[in-house]
Amino acid sequence: MAADVTAAGGAGASPVWLNEKARAKVNLTLAVLGRRADGFHLLDSLVAFADIADELSLEPGPGLSLEVYGSRAKEAGAVADNLVLKAAKALAERHDGLTLGHFRLDKRLPAAAGIGGGSSDAAAALRLIARANELPLTDEKVLAAARATGSDVPVCLQVVGRWMRDAGETLSAPVPLPPLPAVLLNPGVATPTADVFRTLALPAGTAISPDLSLAAAIEGEKSPTALIRHLDRGRNDLEPAALVLRPAIGEALAVLRGQPTCRLARMSGSGATVFGLFETAEAAVAARQAIAERRPGWWVVDTVIG
Ligand SMILES: C[C@](O)(CO)[C@H](O)COP(=O)(O)OP(=O)(O)OC[C@H]1O[C@@H](n2ccc(N)nc2=O)[C@H](O)[C@@H]1O
């Protein structure tokens, strides 16, 4: 996790900014195991992080404010509704006398894209406030603020691979993963998470058991090739519903699967971003170049997931 401090100008009264990367979350597998009476779905998902990120900075001080800039700023919607502010308020209302301050968000990741951009920004905001106030990330109020902000925020709080269970509030111990060369591809269709879950049309009060053998096989796996083979046994149960809503996701999967070196292609979260896994970084770079040429309007990056 990158975290640093920058001082603008000379010594003394110059403002001190705390900086955090808000990395893209990737659901390497995502099983939907049921639906609770409150409507939320029970999940069993292996979450990892790609090395592409939004950048969030905080100048600790009085009040709370946010400015959003960068290539994807518009997609993140109204500043007042930004998940950075929602997370900061959720923590402030649980903790008296917290120092907040002025946030600056460089928005680079596509929004409503299944890679948790907003959730990762919110988690980065909580990390920054925790640092400014010398709170540990394991503080129960920090965790409660994360849960209150969104289902994906708790898993984004500490940037390590984990199994995310229930509706996101239950997290496994860290699952160390070997670095996986990857391509992320988004066909440019925003996909609201609630719409995808609704399309599943799962009745409330249903629940099936997780496949714990997959978690056991992945535990301690150090070889990317073997890990990809294990992941191939998994799935994303939201993929069929998302494909109904956004057929372009099917095209994106087909484009990835058409790359001869792509070993696995799957949707992340509720889409529309899909990821392809490769055995080498060179193969991922070459695939990204080939796809960018074929689909100049799509968002495509090569990265490493781990
Ligand atoms: C699909 C995932 O991205 C997988 O990591 C997450 O579960 C979704 O996380 P998120 O974007 O933070 O979602 P939230 O903002 O908490 O929920 C948006 C909406 O999705 C639906 N939702 C979300 C999570 C969940 N386990 N069951 C649901 O049914 C609910 O209608 C909810 O109102």
Ligand SMILES: Nc1ncnc2c1ncn2[C@@H]1O[C@H](COP(=O)(O)OP(=O)(O)OP(=O)(O)O)[C@@H](O)[C@H]1O
């Ligand atoms: N900082 C933010 N970045 C992106 N979107 C934000 C942010 N704050 C609020 N939003 C709103 O949240 C919505 C969902 O954004 P987000 O990028 O988190 O979705 P997602 O990638 O589908 O998330 P997930 O994978 O958690 O389902 C956006 O459409 C936008 O209106």
